[in-house]
Amino acid sequence: MASPFVLLHGFTQTGRSWDGVRRDLGDGVLAPDLRGHGAAAARRPIDTAHLVADVLEAAPDRFVLAGYSMGGRLALHVALAAPERVAALGLVSTTAGLPDPAERAARRAADDALAGDVERDGIDAFAERWGALPLWAGQPEAVRAVAHAERLRQDPAGLAASLRGFGTGAMVPVWDRLGELTMPAVVLAGARDAKFRAIGERLAAALPDGRLVVVDGAGHALALEAPATVAAALGALA
Template sequence: MNLEKYRFNYSLAGNLQKPLILFLHGFIGNIEEFDEAIRLLGEDFSYLILDLPGHGKTQVLGNDKYHQIECIAKGIIHLLEELKIEKCFLVGYSMGGRLALYLTLHLPEKFIKVILESASPGLATNIERLARIKSDSQIARKLTTITEKSDFRIFLNNWYNQPIFSKIKNHPKYQKMLESRLENKPLELAKSLQFMGTGYQPSLWENIKENKIPLLLLVGENDEKFININTVMSYRCKTAQLKIISQAGHNTHVENTLSFVQNLHHFISVGCGV
């Protein structure tokens, strides 16, 4: 679908008479990110999944600024309007979680409840943001030099050595996840990291204090950094509740899919007649 500056690759699945969940994947993910979770959720919901700009088969038709969070948010709202989706539930993981929070705070009328998995409101200070921009720029430069799939595989394996991902490389689903990640284009990922990385995102720390949409914050028990971030988020936002997923690091929906789905389903169902 061509929406102004985006040609989104998306799938709208399930019984559209059922409540709809919009899923937003993380950096280096794609439209397949939540397939297993959706399979477990079953027929209680309908689902909108997509490749975010810079990922998968979605095309950015405008200049590089259309990789920024503000523009992508507008593109997604336009997509919802074109599909005649008035309100939905929203799930975002990591980078997709930051985008989901931005959407929640700026366009709350579109969302019933929101689930943020391993997400943050961004960085609070200019010093932190500048340091992160420098770090992400170095990673983006590495991505721009990748021309062979074998080199991309090495990059991804190194990426998942980061402490926040805990022991995901030992998980039985890791190789399948890796093969899906390899479908992305390194040069497009570099643009996504450069223009939608945590350092470039406007800080949302003050905004979350005013949020009125129910939020579920999900983090893995082995992801200490994001446990700390989300603990502070839960204190600052009166509508937020924090749940820690056992036997998982940053990517809870892959490492402990069942617990992720159970928490999501319970949160959505309470008070919504699902």
């Protein structure tokens, strides 16, 4: 029997961001809202330990784990905390963190400043600012509209707490522990997403049973831009 899937969304998203992928994967897919987002917007505290515990509490005994961006960073921590439960691992447009302490401190300060902005300016202004990032350059208009609508449904306080508690600057990097993750793993990156394509190459090389899939014509938000390709790559792990 194929293992069920647990899919972890990115920052400013909810579990519904995986809907296109879920349609192709079929039954047996769990895509929870993570602390600070959607139905879990008010859950506190937000930190690595509590996020990991939430996932492991909600997940079946053994499962295929996949995460996008922020969710991919969390997936790595979940897999390291309970490798015996993770049958396979999917990492979508993500990183194992910032290993340089100075770079991590600078990112933590930037995330804290952004958290203050969203608290002060509200969700509409933040959604416009976030949607204008170069990270989304070339994104199809329909995908941009879906992503923007999802951001507008978020709670400013939840997003601010997520940035402070599990932003890239707050997360402990795990590059030096990737060798512990011996389960089959697929790393996905969009061809237009040069930064995360390069990071994806490093991830796939560092994982003992990792392979890289570069998705032609796609950018960072792969679950929204190329759900069928993402589903096919994850489905091959089950």
